[in-house]
Amino acid sequence: MSTALPIVEIRDQLKAACAAHRRIIIRAPTGSGKSTQIPQYLLDDGCLRDGKVVVLQPRRLATRLLANRVAHERGVKLGDEVGYQIRFEDVSNDYTRIKYETEGILLRQLLSDPEIRDVDAILFDEFHERHLYGDIMLARAVQLQQTTRPDLLILVMSATLDTLPLQEYLSDAKLLTSEGRTYDVDISYRDKPLHPRHDNVMEAAAEAMEELLRRDVPGDALIFMPGAYEIQKTIQALQQQTRCRDCLILPLHGELPPHQQDAAVDSYAQRKIIVSTNVAETSVTIDGIRIVIDSGLARVARFDPHRSINTLWIEKVSRASADQRAGRAGRTAPGHCFRLWTEREHGERPLHETPEIRRVDLSEALLNLKAIGLADLTAFPWFEPPDPRTMQRAVQLLEDLGAMEEDSGAITALGRKMASFPMHPRYARMLLAAESYQCVRQVALVAALTQGRTILTRRANKDTRSQRDDVLGEEAPSDFFRLMRAWHYAFRNQFDLRRCQNMGVHAQSARQVHRVYESFLRMAKQQGLTINERAGDDELLCKCVLAGFADQVAQRRDQSTRNCVVVHGRTGQLSSESIVDDPLFVAAAIDEIQRGQDGNVELQLATRIEVEWLQELFPSAVKTARHAVYDPKLKRVVQSQQKRYHDLVLESSSGGEPAPELAAQLLAEEVRRGNLAFNQWDDQVEQWILRLNNLATWCPDWELPAIGDEERNLLFEQLCLGCVTAKEVRTRPVWPVVKGFLSAQQLQLLQQHAPERLDIGGKRAFRLVYTAPPTPPSLSARIQELFGVKSLPTIAGGRIKPLVHLLAPNQRPVQITQDLPNFWREHYPGIRKELKRRYPKHAWPEDPEAPGK
Ligand code: ADP
Numbered sequence: 001m002s003t004a005l006p007i008v009e010i011r012d013q014l015k016a017a018c019a020a021h022r023r024i025i026i027r028a029p030t031g032s033g034k035s036t037q038i039p040q041y042l043l044d045d046g047c048l049r050d051g052k053v054v055v056l057q058p059r060r061l062a063t064r065l066l067a068n069r070v071a072h073e074r075g076v077k078l079g080d081e082v083g084y085q086i087r088f089e090d091v092s093n094d095y096t097r098i099k100y101e102t103e104g105i106l107l108r109q110l111l112s113d114p115e116i117r118d119v120d121a122i123l124f125d126e127f128h129e130r131h132l133y134g135d136i137m138l139a140r141a142v143q144l145q146q147t148t149r150p151d152l153l154i155l156v157m158s159a160t161l162d163t164l165p166l167q168e169y170l171s172d173a174k175l176l177t178s179e180g181r182t183y184d185v186d187i188s189y190r191d192k193p194l195h196p197r198h199d200n201v202m203e204a205a206a207e208a209m210e211e212l213l214r215r216d217v218p219g220d221a222l223i224f225m226p227g228a229y230e231i232q233k234t235i236q237a238l239q240q241q242t243r244c245r246d247c248l249i250l251p252l253h254g255e256l257p258p259h260q261q262d263a264a265v266d267s268y269a270q271r272k273i274i275v276s277t278n279v280a281e282t283s284v285t286i287d288g289i290r291i292v293i294d295s296g297l298a299r300v301a302r303f304d305p306h307r308s309i310n311t312l313w314i315e316k317v318s319r320a321s322a323d324q325r326a327g328r329a330g331r332t333a334p335g336h337c338f339r340l341w342t343e344r345e346h347g348e349r350p351l352h353e354t355p356e357i358r359r360v361d362l363s364e365a366l367l368n369l370k371a372i373g374l375a376d377l378t379a380f381p382w383f384e385p386p387d388p389r390t391m392q393r394a395v396q397l398l399e400d401l402g403a404m405e406e407d408s409g410a411i412t413a414l415g416r417k418m419a420s421f422p423m424h425p426r427y428a429r430m431l432l433a434a435e436s437y438q439c440v441r442q443v444a445l446v447a448a449l450t451q452g453r454t455i456l457t458r459r460a461n462k463d464t465r466s467q468r469d470d471v472l473g474e475e476a477p478s479d480f481f482r483l484m485r486a487w488h489y490a491f492r493n494q495f496d497l498r499r500c501q502n503m504g505v506h507a508q509s510a511r512q513v514h515r516v517y518e519s520f521l522r523m524a525k526q527q528g529l530t531i532n533e534r535a536g537d538d539e540l541l542c543k544c545v546l547a548g549f550a551d552q553v554a555q556r557r558d559q560s561t562r563n564c565v566v567v568h569g570r571t572g573q574l575s576s577e578s579i580v581d582d583p584l585f586v587a588a589a590i591d592e593i594q595r596g597q598d599g600n601v602e603l604q605l606a607t608r609i610e611v612e613w614l615q616e617l618f619p620s621a622v623k624t625a626r627h628a629v630y631d632p633k634l635k636r637v638v639q640s641q642q643k644r645y646h647d648l649v650l651e652s653s654s655g656g657e658p659a660p661e662l663a664a665q666l667l668a669e670e671v672r673r674g675n676l677a678f679n680q681w682d683d684q685v686e687q688w689i690l691r692l693n694n695l696a697t698w699c700p701d702w703e704l705p706a707i708g709d710e711e712r713n714l715l716f717e718q719l720c721l722g723c724v725t726a727k728e729v730r731t732r733p734v735w736p737v738v739k740g741f742l743s744a745q746q747l748q749l750l751q752q753h754a755p756e757r758l759d760i761g762g763k764r765a766f767r768l769v770y771t772a773p774p775t776p777p778s779l780s781a782r783i784q785e786l787f788g789v790k791s792l793p794t795i796a797g798g799r800i801k802p803l804v805h806l807l808a809p810n811q812r813p814v815q816i817t818q819d820l821p822n823f824w825r826e827h828y829p830g831i832r833k834e835l836k837r838r839y840p841k842h843a844w845p846e847d848p849e850a851p852g853k
């Protein structure tokens with residue numbers, strides 16, 4: 001063990017803390033010895049029982065290097081007392097006491113061993129990086145500690161962490177800090193920003209390196225680049241520089257074989273230049289570095305809406321990250337850092353990186369959590385809960401893929417199988433389908449082709465295109481067949497740049513696909529799938545694509561345009577690049593390109609499918625629904641049946657008798673809208689209703705049921721019951737149903753107190769005209785007809801006086817009144833003369849109230 005490392009100053013405190021606390025936070029600068037020393041202190045100072053300490057690492061490369069280093073420090077063989085485990089590689093045994101692991105591995109272990117009794121302590125290293133699985137594991141560890149494993153020791157370590165939120169989250173955690181030792185680092189920037197097209201960051205880095213060497217700046221150098229490709233290009237550029245050429249130039253990234261990774265951290269007599277990914281930012285410390293050249297870029301995992309999976313994007317690192325990187329130059333002596341961006345641009349960068357939980361798709365993590373038995377994820381003690389929309393998207397996808405039950409949210413048997421695959425659920429689903437159809441090898445390639453950039457150049461010129469079409473073919477049930485042929489072409493030509501270019505194939509992307517393809521095959525093999533050599537049948541391959549992209553089933557609206565509807569209420573256009581011409585297909589990529597104001601969605605990488613396959617693979621998502629509509633052309637209610645995949649209508653047919661209630665509702669709706677009428681529903685019926693409504697308002701104490709809109713619709717429905725055609729509706733007898741609205745007693749009340757006609761003075765029954773309540777009804781009578789009538793009868797049990805429209809012999813209205821005696825008295829004498837003159841043949845008595853002759 002290295003006693004010289006600064007972290008030794010907290011060794012005693014750590015021992016004491018372990019005796020009194022189960023939660024410890026350790027904050028100490030990078031390079032002070034946290035990752036290599038703390039696990040050893042725990043073991044050597046009796047802080048563990050006879051179990052192990054698991055050291056969780058965000059990166060595979062660091063996991064192996066750290067284990068290697070600690071085994072070396074302790075003089076033991078790697079894989080015994082000190083070991084590590086990453087995907088595809090387990091270098092540990094039952095007696096391992098210090099075990100370095102990537103974060104996802106421990107979560108997978110919980111699948112088979114939920115209480116992890118052999119683990120005494122979990123050490124969360126580099127927690128400030130906030131990787132998704134680190135967050136999830138910490139929450140799970142807290143949950144375990146609160147339930148079945150109160151003895152579990154949780155330690156969280158970080159160089160830069162703002163520890164306050166963490167202290168709040170891990171209540172009663174003991175905080176240990178060590179300041180470490182750092183030296184000044186002189187930071188300089190570019191005067192001018194790099195030109196996005198004319199400059200390249202790899203060459204700029206090499207030039208900056210050459211310049212520092214020309215100025216005789218001492219020490220080894222560390223150059224940060226985002227990925228393997230840029231590292232390789234930087235090394236080529238360095239080799240073009242005279243002074244750089246004399247140095248030992250070494251790459252460091254996760255895709256290198258172990259001996260090359262080891263070579264980068266070894267010490268040499270010669271000056272060395274390490275070109276590394278951000279693994280050297282905090283995870284791995286390389287001694288002797290006094291120069292840092294920073295591209296300011298990193299590959300960052302982020303949800304890609306285009307493919308609905310997480311992809312790595314090259315992004316600018318935050319200021320916090322850049323400071324960490326610069327710090328690597330000042331660990332043992334003062335150093336220099338050169339940033340390949342301007343100081344002004346630096347100020348515009350974000351302060352910190354966004355935690356992964358806020359940028360990535362959660363479906364894989366969610367499936368894992370479901371598989372370890374977490375039913376209710378809202379109760380999961382997240383350090384930072386994910387956005388509910390992100391959660392919802394993940395749930396939806398898992399349901400669509402058949403991994404989760406829609407109603408209960410429980411994991412299905414299939415979901416359980418999928419969870420054991422260390423990959424996105426889409427690909428797990430595809431490979432499982434491939435196993436049953438015996439086409440695992442091809443499906444692994446298809447899965448690899450959906451990741452990363454497309455391998456066909458989009459803007460290939462005409463010659464290239466036609467040549468390409470000759471080789472790739474223009475017809476196939478899936479765009480993947482073309483891609484597969486293109487890829488095989490590139491593979492056969494060993495990804496030769498020129499040949500690929502001639503064919504319109506991206507050599508670099510094809511090579512990347514190769515790596516992903518191989519890793520899919522490896523995972524498939526690890527899961528016990530049979531890797532079949534035999535070429536499978538095309539149809540089966542298409543089914544496997546459907547299995548993985550069940551949430552992106554699309555259907556063309558018609559054959560003349562490329563407009564499509566996509567399941568779950570989306571729309572889009574089939575890409576013009578697609579060779580698929582079928583009405584039903586799955587799109588493995590969905591691209592939202594902005595055109596004008598409304599975003600236009602392009603559906604790419606299409607594969608034709610059949611309705612039967614949906615039924616075969618996703619039986620619970622295919623449902624047949626009966627549906628009835630009123631057809632105005634046929635003038636009748638017609639019944640149709642729809643077969644749907646979620647909300648996508650796959651087939652519809654008409655025929656069969658609709659349910660009577662449903663038909664009645666639809667016909668009544670047409671009546672309500674005025675498109676259809678009952679012949680017998682005439683003015684008399686309306687008057688009847690007005691009589692009832694008025695009486696109900698005049699005499700509320702009688703509790704008569706008025707007929708409002710709702711009751712009227714009910715009457716319509718009742719009338720339509722048993723009808724299917726418009727003709728049947730028209731000839732329906734109306735009165736029995738309308739009158740049936742009232743009881744016999746109520747009918748009698750209506751007849752008596754809101755009569756249709758009013759008998760006046762035994763003379764004649766005058767028709768009463770009712771209007772909307774609360775206006776009294778009116779009757780019209782010629783003046784002479786009322787001679788001898790002293791006063792008018794009332795209605796509604798004496799509460800309402802009808803209105804009288806008094807008419808001249810020519811039917812012209814003379815007066816409207818409710819008070820007949822008043823009319824005779826006040827007005828009649830005045831108009832009598834005039835009436836006499838105009839109608840001399842009529843009798844106009846002086847006393848109109850006198851009983852007539
Ligand atoms: P921290 O986790 O605090 O950043 P580490 O424990 O990773 O610190 O590293 C502490 C020191 O151990 C480094 O500064 C370096 O000197 C040494 N060291 C760590 N890993 C290696 C290695 N693989 N090879 C050589 N030296 C190493």
Ligand code: MG
Binds near residue numbers: 031125282284
């Ligand atoms: Mg460390």
